Amino acid sequence: MLHLEIVTPEKKVLSEKVSDVYLPAAEGEIGVLDLHAALVTALAPGELRYQKDGASHELAIGSGFAEVSDDKITILTDMALGEAEIDEATAQAAVERAEEALKGLDHSKDLEELAHLQGVIAQNLAKINLKRKRRV
Template sequence: MSLHLEIVTPEHRAFSGAVSNVLLPGADGELGILEGHAALVTALQPGELRYEAGGKIVTMAVGSGFAEVTQQRINVLTDMALGEDQIDEAKAEAAMKRAEEQLAAMSHNDDAEEVAHLQGIIAKSLAQLNLKRRAR
């Protein structure tokens, strides 16, 4: 028996299928999941999600979100899930540069929500760039 992994974004289902293991970018660090894992719900931070399916390891850049784990199933709800071939390096670099410039121009009294939004853009852009550059 194996695990069933679902990766869902607001726009589409990025993956649905049987896997033998999953590595998640948890809020407190990387989290490895095998069949029979204790049930849990955890926050995800932008980073790399890896899973093994059919003897092949697949890596995706994911954004923030949540993962629900049961003994036979993992449901990942995230705001971004991209494979290496879906990442446009130039666009990711440009988005990160714009967010860094906007963040640098903000004063200490500016909206904390806007700061968090810009930091999220930077983190998601970094996740994409790290995956794309490692694949070269």
């Protein structure tokens, strides 16, 4: 068993024993099972999945980092939401606002704003994808 801990700036979202975890790492999805080698990886906005007591659970997460050591996985992220916490219309509106703002941006000069808007889009798409997946 693995101890999964997910922490956002606002609160500790989760602290439970799980059998496996699948993370949206910056370089692609990675799976963590018992006895996994130690590692630290950057996380990209996307879906985090884990198994607990035979049931599958999903969260939409934002950017952050994951550390795997011994039998513990620690996730530090700026967002971690379950399907019930996501308002799809609000997330869709945020994507549309960010995409509109990108149109008026000088991509060669406003690099910080460009990165911010791309992050907003990625996080909200993670929310939308989880919400739509659960609806199907």
